Amino acid sequence: xxxxxxxxxxxxxxxxxxxxxxxxxxxxxxxxxxxxxxxxxxxxxxxxxxxxxxxxxxxxxxxxxxxxxxxxxxxxxxxxxxxxxxxxxxxxxxxxxxxxxxxxxxxxxxxxxxxxxxxxxxxxxxxxxxxxxxxxxxxxxxxxxxxxxxxxxxxxxxxxxxxxxxxxxxxxxxxxxxxxxxxxxxxxxxxxxxxxxxxxxxxxxxxxxxxxxxxxxxxxxxxxxxxxxxxxxxxxxxxxxxxxxxxxxxxxxxxxxxxxxxxxxxxxxxxxxxxxxxxxxxxxxxxxxxxxxxxxxxxxxxxxxxxxxxxxxxxxxxxx
Numbered sequence: 081x082x083x084x085x086x087x088x089x090x091x092x093x094x095x096x097x098x099x100x101x102x103x104x105x106x107x108x109x110x111x112x113x114x115x116x117x118x119x120x121x122x123x124x125x126x127x128x129x130x131x132x133x134x135x136x137x138x139x140x141x142x143x144x145x146x147x148x149x150x151x152x153x154x155x156x157x158x159x160x161x162x163x164x165x166x167x168x169x170x171x172x173x174x175x176x177x178x179x180x181x182x183x184x185x186x187x188x189x190x191x192x193x194x195x196x197x198x199x200x201x202x203x204x205x206x207x208x209x210x211x212x213x214x215x216x217x218x219x220x221x222x223x224x225x226x227x228x229x230x231x232x233x234x235x236x237x238x239x240x241x242x243x244x245x246x247x248x249x250x251x252x253x254x255x256x257x258x259x260x261x262x263x264x265x266x267x268x269x270x271x272x273x274x275x276x277x278x279x280x281x282x283x284x285x286x287x288x289x290x291x292x293x294x295x296x297x298x299x300x301x302x303x304x305x306x307x308x309x310x311x312x313x314x315x316x317x318x319x320x321x322x323x324x325x326x327x328x329x330x331x332x333x334x335x336x337x338x339x340x341x342x343x344x345x346x347x348x349x350x351x352x353x354x355x356x357x358x359x360x361x362x363x364x365x366x367x368x369x370x371x372x373x374x375x376x377x378x379x380x381x382x383x384x385x386x387x388x389x390x391x392x393x394x395x396x397x398x399x400x
Contacts, residue, residue, distance in 0.1 A: 081312070082106040084144050084186075086132055086177065087151030088125065089116030091259070092192065092245075092301060095252045096148060098122040099305040108144075110135055111151065120255060133176040140180045146188040146312055147181060149174065152222070155261060156196070159218035170221040171228075178232050188239040188315040189229065190308055195246045195324070195363060197223040205297075205366035208244075208322050215358050230320040239315035243307060246326035246365045250300040250386045256393030265296070266387060269337055270394045273346035280348060282333050284355035293333035295362040297326035300380035300389070310374040323374065326365025327381040339383045343391050 087093040088109030196219030285292040370376040
């Protein structure tokens, strides 16, 4: 298939673009490089640098079999301080993309959604039927896009799948996580091991969990990429399907730090800090729907594997 990957110079987008190229698809990456990296575009992909809202129509006029939509702003704190960036950069830009797809007859869409659409869960594990009550503009913007996609599927026959990620980590070959502003636990801990930080903060050690620290569900980015390919092949005209993607098991913050210590051989000092407002104690996904409907089976669920791949990527990028 000929596929447009928006945000394909970012972390998840670049890994998925690499998987698609390796599978034999013709891939065009569209990215404005505001948070992505030119050297993260996989070999064999055509790269177009440009703004999604402005460039999507011109590109899709060439004729595409589908779009994988990763381009988005994704910093929770920034979304609270500057919500206009998220309503415009996420919601308005996605509306322009949907309109361009409708205008040029692009039949299928796989959308990079998020567990942040659920907010603070009532039950664990979280299923796709859980109430969606996002607690910040980032999650709200992603939920708004999900609603838009549902309406386009119903009215215009779009074949669409939204994939709601939990905590994505790990790396694929030379493609990995390198954000200018890092907010994710595993890369932050590995920055301590590589000498870029002095210590890692643990936000609260008195949660109602086995060791008092928060529990999160981690998914390897390669397993995530596998799910995107399955979603492409299972997308049905007129239907918007939503799937959670997680490993189905949770690890505490202390367990993640210990795994990083074991992999890196570094002591990784940890400092307890006050709880952050809005942090749930436990976030773990139920991915049974993805397993039963897509046939998705995450294969890289060991924390040592996830951390080990991320550490190799981190080491490869250290100055020599």
